[in-house]
Amino acid sequence: MPARPFAALFDMDGVLVDNTDFHINAWLQFAHRHGFPLTKDQYVANINGRVSADAMAYVFQRPIVGDELATLTEDKEGIYRELYGPHLQPAPGLLPFLDALKVANVKLAVGTSAPVSNVHFTLDGLPLRPYFDTIVDASMIQHGKPNPEIYLTAAEHVGVDPAYCVVFEDAFAGIEAGLRAGMNVIALATTHTRAELADSGAALIVDDFTSLTVDAVRALTTGG
Numbered sequence: 001m002p003a004r005p006f007a008a009l010f011d012m013d014g015v016l017v018d019n020t021d022f023h024i025n026a027w028l029q030f031a032h033r034h035g036f037p038l039t040k041d042q043y044v045a046n047i048n049g050r051v052s053a054d055a056m057a058y059v060f061q062r063p064i065v066g067d068e069l070a071t072l073t074e075d076k077e078g079i080y081r082e083l084y085g086p087h088l089q090p091a092p093g094l095l096p097f098l099d100a101l102k103v104a105n106v107k108l109a110v111g112t113s114a115p116v117s118n119v120h121f122t123l124d125g126l127p128l129r130p131y132f133d134t135i136v137d138a139s140m141i142q143h144g145k146p147n148p149e150i151y152l153t154a155a156e157h158v159g160v161d162p163a164y165c166v167v168f169e170d171a172f173a174g175i176e177a178g179l180r181a182g183m184n185v186i187a188l189a190t191t192h193t194r195a196e197l198a199d200s201g202a203a204l205i206v207d208d209f210t211s212l213t214v215d216a217v218r219a220l221t222t223g224g
Helices: 020-033 040-046 052-060 066-087 094-103 116-124 149-158 172-180 214-218
Strands: 007-010 107-111 134-136 165-169 184-188 204-206
Touching: 007 149, 020 040, 020 052, 020 066, 040 052, 052 066, 066 116, 094 107, 094 214, 107 149, 134 149, 149 165, 149 172, 165 172, 172 184
Parallel strands: 007 107, 007 165, 107 134, 165 184, 184 204
Antiparallel strands: none
C-alpha cells in the first residue's frame, strides 16, 4: 500500500534561514532607539516566534495597533533587512532536503509570524518561494504563535490532516503551536541549544537539515 501523503510545514526565521542573531540585534537597536532597553534573554523569552503586535506590546508595555503598529513594524524590519541583507542564505542542507521532499510529492508550506515584507525579502530573495505549495504569514491569521492557528491554516491550505503534518521550528512559541495543532515537531537548534530544547516536546532535535531524510520525517507522522 502506498504511504499516505504528508506535509512538511516550516517556520521561516531561524529555520529556512539561520538569522536569529540578526533579528536579535535589530530588536535591540529598535528598542534602544525608542527608549526601551531590551536584552537578548528578554527577546528569546518574549518576542522570538511571536507576531509583531504581541512583540511590540511587550517592548512598549501597551497595546500597539493600526497605523502605529504598521509604522513601528517596518521600522524594526528595515533595521533587520539592512543587517541581514548581505548575509542572506538558506540554512545548511535546506535546498537538497526541499528537493528530496518535492521529489517525494510531499506537500510543503511556510507558517511564519513574520510580516509580508520579510516574507518577500527571504522567500523571493533566495529564492525559496517556488518550493512551497502555500505561504501563511502574519497577515492571514487572527492569533499568533503559540496559538496553533497558523499551522492548522497551513495544513488546511495543503489539504493534509494535521496528524500527517510535521512542523519545523526553532522557537518555543512555534513548537507549542505545532504541538497544539496535533502535529509532531522537529526543532532546529538555532535559537536555543539542544539542552534547552530537550523538554520542549519536539520529537526530534537537529542542528540543521543536512542529516534529515524524507523517510525520517515521514516516520514522525501518525501511522509512519
